[in-house]
Amino acid sequence: MNTGIPFLPFPHRHLLGIEGLSPDEITLLLDRSESYVEQNRQVDKKQALLRGRTVINLFFENSTRTRTSFELAGKRLGGDVINMSVQASSIKKGETLIDTAMTLTAMHPDVLVVRHPESGAVQLLAEKVDGAVINAGDGSHEHPTQALLDALTIRRRKGRLQGLVVAICGDILHSRVARSNIALLNIMGARVRVVAPRTLLPAEIERLGVEVFHDMAGGLKEVDIVMMLRLQTERFHGSFVPSIREYFHFFGLDYAKLAAAKPDALIMHPGPMNRGVEIDTAVADDIDRSAIRQQVEMGVAVRMACLEVLTRNLSDAAPAK
Ligand code: NCD
Secondary structure (H helix, E strand, O other): OOOOOOOOOOOOOOEOOOOOOOHHHHHHHHHHHHHHHHHOOOOOOOOOOOOOOEEEEEEOOOOOHHHHHHHHHHHHOOOEEEEEEOOHHHOOOOHHHHHHHHHHHOOOOOEEEEEEOOOOHHHHHHOOOOOEEEEEEEOOOEOHHHHHHHHHHHHHHHOOOOOOEEEEEOOOOOOHHHHHHHHHHHHOOOEEEEEOOHHHOOOOHHHHOOEEEOOHHHHOOOOOEEEEOOOOHHHOOOOOOOOHHHHHHHHOEOHHHHOOOOOOOEEEOOOOOOEOOOEOHHHHOOOOOEOHHHHHHHHHHHHHHHHHHHHHHHHOOOOOO
């Protein structure tokens, strides 16, 4: 598609995280995504950019929206997409990961989209395969396409990222979404706050360049964006919150707590939501203030842009092995 946007090089073979990307590279990905937002609203959503290419979605952990949107993204660009789900509980860690990678490499995929419950596993796999690897979430480490789709949503609603005050609230400790968003927002010149009980914050979180709050009233004061996170109980080893009711009382987003934010503050959540746990249902569904549905829409466009830039890089270096 000729968008009139000049195509700048993206000097990375893989997309493993936000850390290490420059502001220009992030802007490039967001600008490319913009054109796909329009394409995805047309009746004919398909083009041939990835014709002949194979994308494998390799998911060692459950996913609905991320896997579906990568599948749609690959198909709308004209590529062949296959989905492989592997139950993490049934695999022998490490060895099986590499075995799977070697088996798949023999089938010459151009792009591997990988989600894995262990932080660092996707990077390990990227070192072993020929094609491009996109991290679709590794443990509590990174989830770069989520941060990019969040940034695209914010940029479209607020016109910029620079100078905005963003509060990321809830289970920061287990959240790869939080880590990727903190990195991206800092690179792009936003101011990031985290709001959470002490038990749900990693040690030395301040070193990531955030302001820390332990109460919603202080943390949401005058913010432009309220980003809520799911309480990721499947990653809990032990007890982190006294009870769900108490958690909602102190940290669940409802209109009373939202009143501290700017009147036009945007509400976001990566999904899946636990209604009544980290977010009140009326707030989540508020058509004026909540961008949660738009985040899902932006997800497809962002993943199309990522597939585009990474496969362009592969063109001149088809694997010979
Ligand atoms: C997030 C994830 O898997 O990290 N979800 C997503 O990708 N849409 C957040 C979560 O699971 O809470």
